[in-house]
Amino acid sequence: MKTKNINDLKDFSGTVLVPVFETSAKNLIPIQFGTVSISSKVFYGKKDSYYLAEDNDNIYLFIGLGKKDIDYKSLKTIFRRVAANQKEAFTKCVGVSFPTEFKEQEVEAAISGLLLGTYSLGHYKKEVDHPFLDPEFELKILATVDFSIAINKAIKIARAQLETLSLVDLPPNKVTPGYLAKWAKDRGNRYGFKVNVLDREACEIEQLGAFLAVGKGSNNEPQFIIMNYEPNKPTENLKHIGLVGKGITFDTGGINIKTAGMLDMKSDMAGGAAVFGAMQLIADLQLPVKVTAIVPCAENSVSSKSFLPSDVIKSYSGNSIEIIDTDAEGRLILADGLSYLIKNFDPEYIVDIATLTGSSIGTFGHECGALFTDNEIIADALRKTGDSIGERLWPLPLWEAYTEDIESAIADVKNYSGKPVAGAISAAKFLQFFTKKHTSWAHLDIAGVAYGNDEFSKSKHASGYGVHLLTKFIENL
Numbered sequence: 001m002k003t004k005n006i007n008d009l010k011d012f013s014g015t016v017l018v019p020v021f022e023t024s025a026k027n028l029i030p031i032q033f034g035t036v037s038i039s040s041k042v043f044y045g046k047k048d049s050y051y052l053a054e055d056n057d058n059i060y061l062f063i064g065l066g067k068k069d070i071d072y073k074s075l076k077t078i079f080r081r082v083a084a085n086q087k088e089a090f091t092k093c094v095g096v097s098f099p100t101e102f103k104e105q106e107v108e109a110a111i112s113g114l115l116l117g118t119y120s121l122g123h124y125k126k127e128v129d130h131p132f133l134d135p136e137f138e139l140k141i142l143a144t145v146d147f148s149i150a151i152n153k154a155i156k157i158a159r160a161q162l163e164t165l166s167l168v169d170l171p172p173n174k175v176t177p178g179y180l181a182k183w184a185k186d187r188g189n190r191y192g193f194k195v196n197v198l199d200r201e202a203c204e205i206e207q208l209g210a211f212l213a214v215g216k217g218s219n220n221e222p223q224f225i226i227m228n229y230e231p232n233k234p235t236e237n238l239k240h241i242g243l244v245g246k247g248i249t250f251d252t253g254g255i256n257i258k259t260a261g262m263l264d265m266k267s268d269m270a271g272g273a274a275v276f277g278a279m280q281l282i283a284d285l286q287l288p289v290k291v292t293a294i295v296p297c298a299e300n301s302v303s304s305k306s307f308l309p310s311d312v313i314k315s316y317s318g319n320s321i322e323i324i325d326t327d328a329e330g331r332l333i334l335a336d337g338l339s340y341l342i343k344n345f346d347p348e349y350i351v352d353i354a355t356l357t358g359s360s361i362g363t364f365g366h367e368c369g370a371l372f373t374d375n376e377i378i379a380d381a382l383r384k385t386g387d388s389i390g391e392r393l394w395p396l397p398l399w400e401a402y403t404e405d406i407e408s409a410i411a412d413v414k415n416y417s418g419k420p421v422a423g424a425i426s427a428a429k430f431l432q433f434f435t436k437k438h439t440s441w442a443h444l445d446i447a448g449v450a451y452g453n454d455e456f457s458k459s460k461h462a463s464g465y466g467v468h469l470l471t472k473f474i475e476n477l
Contacts, residue, residue: 031044082114210332356447
């Protein structure tokens with residue numbers, strides 16, 4: 001994609017997008033843009049309304065934004081909808097005329113939304129590409145302010161989110177642990193972060209026992225992926241952030257095999273995909289921070305080699321874990337990921353992200369992710385970051401009263417409470433056990449927001465949740 005600022009539409013030929021804030025429906029003054037005039041009785045900028053006009057070999061697509069206090073997510077969705085549903089109106093040259101009221105955040109939302117609208121779930125279908133995907137496509141910006149920085153940032157955000165959508169939506173016979181390891185190495189080389197992958201043998205040497213237990217039943221070898229980023233021009237006293245993402249490429253439930261919902265379990269690596277996307281974006285933006293990210297990748301399958309309920313396994317931390325339920329596997333690989341991160345890299349801040357429990361969906365539905373931390377400053381920062389971009393979080397407690405849910409008679413800890421209540425909380429308490437009481441750790445359970453139904457496909461698919469959230473949280477630090 002090529003981007004360019006233009007001062008007017010003289011000698012421009014293509015499609016022009018004209019975002020319009022809502023005016024009075026009874027206003028007798030028509031909406032005027034260049035030589036095009038639209039009666040307010042036909043179009044007055046109502047949210048999610050469109051009006052198509054042609055004049056002087058140009059196609060004008062007027063986009064209704066509604067009231068002027070529109071939020072980031074709504075604006076992004078409107079532009080994504082335009083790109084996805086109106087692509088037959090686009091040419092290989094598109095001009096966007098931003099209202100004078102637009103600030104950089106609005107421009108960022110609009111442009112990233114446009115690019116997300118190019119995403120199609122039909123990865124294995126023969127179909128015509130979106131005009132935006134043509135190598136010669138040009139995006140021209142008509143505005144009174146130079147928005148180049150915001151536009152370049154928006155393109156990078158969308159690029160990382162598009163990668164994440166593909167990782168989650170591609171089938172599990174494609175996206176194996178080995179595929180994710182290759183992906184990480186490729187993007188590390190391309191964007192500038194270091195990648196080290198521990199295979200099964202290396203993990204055995206490192207004694208990553210909880211992680212290895214989960215992948216025992218699969219022919220696809222588990223991969224423990226470690227990524228390190230520092231800016232090209234590092235400064236002194238860089239803040240060091242640690243990320244851990246759940247990378248279960250498919251979850252059968254193991255011996256405690258799932259009785260429902262298995263069709264969607266290719267999405268059980270959405271937390272890991274969010275970390276992959278965030279690492280790409282952080283490096284692409286060259287944020288002045290140091291980031292160490294770990295994504296333990298494994299397939300929880302069923303075979304004669306699978307780990308069993310009532311097994312006792314030894315984790316990387318040295319603590320023993322009683323297996324109550326093999327379908328509570330995500331917390332096992334995260335436990336080793338957190339322990340490895342803390343012991344070997346000791347970051348100042350830690351955030352883990354995972355599609356961990358159905359309990360979080362039972363609590364919040366599909367409106368927000370569940371946030372767990374005892375650090376009120378981090379909780380506030382994460383929540384406000386999520387609110388600002390439409391990737392919302394809401395806190396749940398880590399009270400000591402829930403510790404008994406993970407107490408085992410035979411081992412140091414058990415992986416499942418066995419109770420039909422407070423599942424997200426007891427899972428978070430299990431993870432907290434392996435953080436060595438780190439004072440700046442947060443856990444995000446995104447089971448309800450990482451994958452689901454929306455207007456952009458006829459079947460469930462990835463949302464890209466977490467990529468922008470993690471990056472913006474780190475950027476705000």
